[in-house]
Amino acid sequence: MRVTLCQATLGGAIVLNLLLLFCVWRGPGWRGAGGSPPSCRLPRGVPGVTVLLRDFEDFENDLVGTARSFASLPVPVLVAAEEAPYPPVPLPPGVRLLPLRPVAHRPPVHPESHLRTLHVALVPDGTRAVPGLLERMRDALEEEGAGHARLAVAPVGTGLPPRCLELRVEPRSWTARYGPPGEPGACGAVEGPAVLLLRTRDLLALPFPLARPVPAAIFIQAALRGWGLRVVPAAFPAPHLPPVSPHGRWKAEKLGENRRRQLMRDLGVKREVLEDGGERWYGCSKETARCFGTVHTRTPQYLLAGRWTPPCCLRALRETARHVAGALEAAGVRYWLEGGSLLGAARSGDIIPWDYDVDLGIYREDVGKCRWLAAAAAGEAVEDTEGFLWEKATEGDFYRVHYSRSNRLHVDLWPFYPRGGVMTKDTWLGHPQDVEFPESFLLPRVPMAFAGFTAMAPNNARAFLELKFGPGAIENPEYPNPDIKRLGQD
Known part of the structure; x- marks a missing residue:
């Protein structure tokens, strides 16, 4: 028997109504096999785009206007925030809040249960919808020849194409580098506000899918995975809004700095190298603790994680070494590069990229010439005029100069003395390179770039x-310590 289109439609409607009646009859308290409630939700992967509003400030925002504009398309619109915005925001009908911070007396939040469409658009605050533009972005992402593109990008507030940048993330050196594209059309990040569209499954596969600031978080995680960007040659408009108050601007800047710093900490980035050669640092200062803990068996934890010394730590070590060498020279203390520090100087004129301290040898008889060393030798930890801390090491008869009282990156000073033409010392820590040597190596000492x-x-x-x-x-x-980790095993 041939089934007509009308009959098929009627049959489908009957089945759907029976399913709905079944769900209502069982009620919310009924639990199926295994104690789990049956699901009457639509299956995952519904065609369409969900708009996600994430980057906004509680105290001054355009959430209502942005949400109302996109809800009129219509598309699902979610406002994602740790908790409901305060002061309260009267969200338009149909726009839902996606709370991200767990609350002890409520079920855990699973963003994937709220994102049911195949694609999701991350829309910045203060954007206005353009009919059909989200679909154009989706089509650009899915069309043949998209290659390794996993993101579609459209600017906000300008008719000009967004400015593309190359983005290279180097996990081993904790660094993200921005620069001009290596070839036409190549794009790893864009400057300025933009709408980012990607497959929902790709967004939810990221370890930090909704971290803020959203563009930086998405671009860096995409670069780590080799994902490309497709730029759509069209723009979303931005309305003319009242200027932000000076206090609101100050609050937004401070919050933005804190969020970016937390994001970089989460992503393992200590330094951003900008296109113009400028740098942003997210690591050691004299007020913070150093970026890694106590070193065991001469192998810092970051080596086991496949990384080298954080660049902020290397910068602080260079500063400390320069300061200590200057103080010793000014006081007439004879010193020389020792161990791995001399090795780094011989190889590249710098600290070895995975080293975690600097070693200098000194003549023991010269200790009293430097007032900071003399104070340390007397058992007093003393902070010099530039905030470096000099003290006697607890492990034996040698000295340490720390970057600061808080930040224990340090230069070790090893006091040697001649005995029968051989330089020796009283503390040996069992390192293979910790051996006596002829004094003739120091007669004379020579200058070396380091x-x-x-x-x-x-x-x-x-x-x-x-x-x-x-x-x-x-x-x-x-x-x-090659017994623990060998170079090349990363």
Whole structure:
């Protein structure tokens, strides 16, 4: 028997009504097999685009206007926030709040249960909808030839195409680099406000899908995965809004700085290198603790995680080494680059990229010439005029100069003394390179480039290093403790 279109439609309507009656009859308290309530929700992957409003401030925003504009298309509109905005915002009918912060007396929040469409658009506050533009973005993302593109981008508030930037994220060096595109059309990030559209499954696969600021969070996570961007040559308008109050602008700037700093901490980025060569740093200062904990078996935790020394720590170590060398020279204390620090100077004129301190040897008889060293030798931890902390090490007869009282990045000062033409010392920590050496290496000492300044070093660095580390030490880099982690195993 042939079924007509009218009969098929009628049959489908009957089945749908029976399903709805079944759900109502069972009621919200009924639980199916295994104690779970049956699901009468639409299946995942409904065609369409959900608009997600995330980047806005509670105290001054255009949430109502933005939400009303996109809800008129109509598309599902969600306002995602840790909690309901305060002061309260009268959201238009049909616009729902997606609370992100768990509350002890309520069920846990699962964003995926609220995002039912195949695509999602992350829309900045103060954007107005354009009929059909979200669909154009979706089609641009899904069309043949999209290649590795997993994001579609359209600017907000201008008719000009957004300015593309290349974005390279280097996890091992904790660095994100922005620059001009290497080839026409290549794009890893865009400048200025923009609507970002991606597949819902891609958004929810990110470890930080709704982190703020949204563009930076999405672009960096996309770059780490090799995702490309497709720029749509059309723009969403932005309304002329009353100017933000000076106090509101100040609050927004401070909150933005804090959010970006937290985002970079979560993403493992300590430094952003901007297109113009400027830098943003998210790590060590004299007021903070250092970026890594106590080092065990000469292997810092970041090496086990496949990373090298955070660049902010290297910067602080360079500053500390320069300061200490200057203080020793001014006081007439004879010093020289030791161990891994000399090795780094011989290889590249800098600290080894995975090293976590700086080592200097000094003549023990010169300790009293420097007032900071003399105070440390007497058992007093003393902070010098520039905030560096000098103290005697608890592990033995040597000294440490810390970046600050809070930040314990440090330079170790090892007091050697001559005995029968051989330089020796009283504290040996069992490192393979911790050995005596002929004083002739220091007669005379010679200048050597290191960490952005000129330091003093043994007069035959190669012979000195091969005595300490073995033949080929300069040409064959290795991690401090190959038994724990070898270079090349990352």
